[in-house]
Amino acid sequence: MAVPTEIVWERDPHTEAKHTLLRRYMSAWFPIMAKQFRGDGITFFDGFAGPGEYTNAQESSPVIAMEQALRSDVTRYGTQTRLVFVENHRGRFEHLDNLLDARFPPTIRPPGLVMRVHFDECVDCFERVIAEVGGWDGPVFANLDGWGVDADYRVVQRIAQQRSSEVLVTFKDQFFIRFPDGDQKAGERVFGHSHWRNVDQLHTAEKKPFLLDLYRQGLRSAGFEYVLTFEMLDEGGHSLHLFFGTTNKVAVERFKDGLWKVDGVSGQRFRDPRDPNQLSFDIRDPDFTPLESRILELLGERDHNLEELREDALLETIYKKSHVKPAADRLIDRRKVIQVSTGPSYADRVLRLAEPQLFC
Missing domain, CATH: 1.10.10.10 (Winged helix-like DNA-binding domain superfamily/Winged helix DNA-binding domain)
Structure with missing residues (x-):
């Protein structure tokens, strides 16, 4: 979908599927990490938080994170749990701030839960706002769901250096279609180097796989030992690419468990984007x-x-x-x-x- 101009917009099937996957993974991540890192605390960071709701849905990544952080199997450990949300659109920032205060008022938050909402650019403020809540003392899960070339490599690289931290990065398919035609500054921001420009020497059909593989290599070079990537396609054939980076093999299994739930994910079809010959399939009727x-x-x-x-x-x-x-x-x-x-x-x-x- 096109970049919205309004404060709140309609949630599309891709976003619904993303939220389903995020909720499933966070339902495991929060209690496991809260138990393991009682002394250091844990942090959920959302670099492109949005308004917190949609015209047709009350669920969003900030709401999912808050709901999971407030579960009794998380709060019982007394672990400091930090949630940091960044939004660069003034109207959406204010909407999110008010929404979270209304739905999760301070009276229901345990003493160890810290929530902050910031109006700023993700790359400009992420180190500071995470530091302000003590987030660099423990593991960080970073959700980087921008609109195209928003996920700056410096953010990914810093998160990868943090012990037991993980990142979920989203790219819409239009990024891999428009991007090779020439926004060089955007390329440097996303990949952290200029090697991506070799895409100009490739045939059209080779460009997208090249960029996908290059970004996967970049996550590994940043410090994520394990990188899971897959492509979601809706009924109209529009695709979305997700990259999950972690240093924990068990985390890969947990993330895949969420993907392969028997009820499927919002009618989406999946495939491995590294294999251009692979047909997409429904999780409920998989092709092995x-x-x-x-x-x-x-x-x-x-x-x-x-x-x-x-x-x-x-x-x-x-x-x-x-x-x-x-x-x-x-x-x-x-x-x-x-x-x-x-x-x-x-x-x-x-x-x-x-x-x-x-x-x-």
Whole structure:
């Protein structure tokens, strides 16, 4: 959708899906981190907070964060929980500030909960406003959901340097369509370097995958050991790209658990944007063909045990670890793969690419 000019606008299906994923992940993040970091405290930072509601929905990322932070399984630990929201539109800032005070008045906030709303540009104020609430003493989860080229690499890089911190960055598809045509200053802000300009030498079909992979590499270079990326498509074919950066492998599993809930996510379809040949699929009716192809590709290089294939699926695909064994079993049934050793653990089960057969 186009960048809105009004204070409050209609929530589109992409945003609804994003909120569903964020709520699911935050429902795990807040209690786990509150228990683990009682002495340091935890911080949720929203760099592009918006007005806090929509014309057709009362849910928003700030509201989701506040609701999750106030749950009894979070507050019982007495951990200082800091929520910092930044918005650069005066009208939306005022709307958000008033809305949060009305829906979550100080009387219902526990002593350890600190909430701040700031009118400023994210990149100009993020270090200061997080420092003001003591946020750099503990882990930070940063939600960077801007309108195109708003997620400055300096923000991502600083968050990555913070112990046990994570980032969720959103790009709309128009960014990868318009951006290569030339906003060079925007490119430097997003990627933190000028290497992205090599996109000019590529064919049109190669530009988007190149930029996606470059940004994924950038998150890893910043310090996020694990980077999950996927593309959501609505019924009109409009797409949205999400990048989740973390230093914790378990966090990747938790995030994927939210994605793969059996009820699906707001009618969205998903695919791995790094594979231009992959068709999108509904979580409620998934297509495991790309996973099977990935397994065959890896086994074409060498033998792998099942645990190695599970790790690869977790970290390098849109699929979960639990999807690998059924996929491998199907390949064995079709005589494309053979099992050369077995045992009680996944690491004991070694698979090998089957020799081609003339007759089956």
